[in-house]
Amino acid sequence: MSITRYKLTVCLRTDSPLHSGGIDEAVDRTRPSKDRETVPRRFARDGADHPVLTGRSVKGAVRAACKKYFDETRDSHLWGGLSDRGAWASALTFHTVDLHNAEVFPGSEGGSDQDGAGRLPTRMGIAIDRYWGAAGDTALFEHEYVPAGRPLTLTITAQAGSMPENRPGDPGAPFGGVSECQSVTEADVERLFSIILGVLKSGRVSFGGRRNAGWGRVRPVMRPGSDKFWVLTGASLGTRDGLMNWLDNGCGKDMSARIKPIEFSEPDRVRIEIGWNSPTGILVADPRLSRVESARNESDEDEAPENNTKATKEGGKTAREAEPGGERNDSRDEDDPDEFIPTRHLRSGPGENDPIVLPGSSVRGALRSRASRIARTILAARRPPAEGRKEQQKQKGWSDTNVHDQLAHDPDLVQRLFGSTERRGALTVLDTLAAFNGPARLITHNAGDRWTGGVAGGTLYGEEVHDATWKNIVLELDLGALLENTDRREETQRPLPEDNNRRRAAWCLLGLVLAELAAGTLPLGSRGTRGLGQVEVAKVAVTGGRSIGIGDRTFSAPSKGAGESVAEQVLGHLRTVNEGITASPGASGWSSYLMDEEKNHG
Incomplete structure (x- = not known):
């Protein structure tokens, strides 16, 4: 042989x-929620x-x-x-x-293991509660990762x-x-x-x-x-x-x-590149940077003073929940009560000079939240008045529903785009790095005492915001994945019948979200209620998607304010796509594909 x-x-x-x-x-989970800490998911x-x-x-x-x-x-x-x-x-x-x-x-900063067994950095993330708009309880994640390069x-x-x-x-x-x-x-x-x-x-x-x-x-x-x-x-x-x-x-x-590599044809996917900037600044906090500096300050003293951190309510969420995995950064020396450690931006790697990053998970979460709101609004408007009142009463119970259950009940088209526990979503959002970090400016805040009306003691805090120049936001839409369906009973992936209208419907829903982003009504990052996270879109370039009639196209902001805005151009394109869906037998527009296919046709 x-x-x-x-x-x-x-x-x-x-x-x-x-x-x-x-x-x-x-x-x-037996510990009180305010005393819980993240448990990193490690290699x-x-x-x-x-x-x-x-x-x-x-x-x-x-x-x-x-x-x-x-x-x-x-x-x-x-x-x-x-x-x-x-x-x-x-x-x-x-x-x-x-x-x-x-x-x-x-x-180095970013080391994750206290015993030195492994020193890979970790990154934190959160899921946003759809009812309260704040960080969801039990939805704080920390992942150990190998940096790029x-x-x-x-x-x-x-x-x-x-x-x-x-x-x-x-x-x-x-x-x-x-x-x-x-x-x-x-x-x-x-x-x-x-x-x-x-x-x-x-x-x-x-x-x-x-x-x-x-x-x-x-x-x-x-x-x-x-x-x-x-x-x-x-x-x-x-x-x-x-x-x-x-x-x-x-x-x-x-x-x-x-042997030599076999050449492959281009995959059936749509790539969207968004040229943008933020006039107010973007902030995605990395609480570990403040923890490291706080630990350094305490190590310089014979006896470290107790951190003056309080879980005060802020915008429907506790200070501990205000940022992914972070304490409210109001640690200060007792001898100097005005000194505090500001919240600092997340970086793409563990190095102090690495570019700041807008995580793809953060952008993707913002897009999903807005897509879910659009889909639910359309579906609620279609229900009869009696059914609508019953659904409204049911939604009131969402105040006690955890964020994981909320995501599991997203409309079918939203889950096809962004995924669920049963299947992987068709939309990928890459990390967006800063082309230039830019100068950092300190924004300070102080909470007011609700009883006296004066400044509350021990509540001075702030953020370090970079006036950065950002690279393009990049999204990739896998058109083939939109037709995959999961049979929970057989635990198999089985393709749905070829239906380009469903793909076009998903593109319309995603396009509506992109139009809101271009219109400046969808902030990114945190502190959106304090004026941060505003977005100005200069260009949206689309490549691919010829199989469903999208093709390559670019939506650019008009020069000197003359002409249609990027949002208006996107909406005009979506009307054309929707007209093609309406012309098909049995379809009444893109929104007819919002509901589960099996419920509609099974």
């Missing part, structure tokens, strides 16, 4: 933050307590991308499988990716060789004589390696979680002194020399020239 063993090594670099969950620590660890990206996670992401963008591999036996007659192993082995080199420098080395091994033929009915044949396994040839393995390199080169593979927030993206980087980002080695284990060569250096001879 002739056996050839391969080893494929691919050089990658993170193009966005990367997170993949390991074993989560249980949250102690899995190896025996040396180094963070790793497990081979199983990597294989799942690569296999899903290959099957989605290259139908030839859909039934490939090289991946392994399971049938009613049994299971067979994959011919490929994806090895664990060591993230030890991605850890930040020991002792860190190197990764992906290693895949495979084995090809002839297999003895089994006769039907042979007791030794797999699965009772009807073999699901096929011979794995060298050509099969090398062909699959070419497909894997192709999907990696095309940027269609994302590792880990939070992919709708643009996380987990990787891109190949050329090896030093080479024009390739991969190296393929192999050895024939059927000969003594080949076996010794493999055992001596674990790789064999160089076979890199035998």
Whole structure:
């Protein structure tokens, strides 16, 4: 029996933050909510307590991308499988990716482990309560992540060789004589390696979680002194020399020239780039920056004074809930009551000079909240008066409904765009970095005493706001994902009938949200009720979407105020799209697709 063993090594670099969950620590929910702290979701660890990206996670992401963008591999036996007659192993082995080199420098800001076992930074996020408009209870998240620009080395091994033929009915044949396994040839393995390199080169593979927030993206980087980002080695284990060569250096001879990445056509998706600025400034707070500085101040004293932090109510939420995972930053020295530590903006990495960032999850949350409001308003207006009053009484009970249940009851089209616990959404929003951080200005506040009408003691606080120049906000809409439907009973993804009207309806709903953003009525970030977060949109560029009749187009702000605004241009385009939906049999406009398809047609 002739056996050839391969080893494929691919050089990658993170193009966005990367997170993949390991074993989560249980949250102690018996403690009062005001005393709770976040429990970070961390990477899995190896025996040396180094963070790793497990081979199983990597294989799942690569296999899903290959099957989605290259139908030839859909039934490939090289991946392994399971049938009613049994299971067979994959011919490929994806090895664990060591993230030890991605850890930040020991002792630097952003270090997450108190014992120094791992020093990857973490990022916090929240979900907004749809009823109160404040941070939702039990909706504070903290994720350990690998920053963008860190190197990764992906290693895949495979084995090809002839297999003895089994006769039907042979007791030794797999699965009772009807073999699901096929011979794995060298050509099969090398062909699959070419497909894997192709999907990696095309940027269609994302590792880990939070992919709708643009996380987990990787891109190949050329090896030093080479024009390739991969190296393929192999050895024939059927000969003594080949076996010794493999055992001596674990790789064999160089076979890199035998494979090359397969080119893929452009995916069926719409890419939206929004040119914008904020005249008031954007603030997405990172409470850890204040914690670090507060800890430094306390370490300089023999006895650290007790922090004067109080959970005062502010805008329907406690000070502890005012920002993701943060205390109200009013820590001050008792000898100088006017000194405080301002809230500072989140940065894209753990370094002090890293660009500030508007997280994709933050923008996506704002877009989803407004899309949900638009959809619910339309559906409420269509109900008969009696049913409307009953629904209104039901909505009053939302004051005690947690944010997770609220999201689960979003209209179907909203869930198709932004996702749910049952399926991944079709819309991805990437992190938006500052092209230039700009100068920082301090905005101070002081709460008034509701009894005396004077200044309340110990309530001085403030924010450090950057007058930054921002890069474009980038959104990607996967048109194919809009037609995926989940059967909860069978726990499978099954495609809906091809219906471009549903895709156009999703585009109309997203377009209405973008029109509100362009009109300046949708603030981003926090402190929106205090004047921060205002947005001025200069341009909205749309590429892709020809399959549903959108095409490439650009909506630009008029020069010197002459002509239609960006919002008016977007609305005019949406009217044209909606007219095409209305002209279709059985459709009465984009809003007819807001409800669940199965409820309407099942």
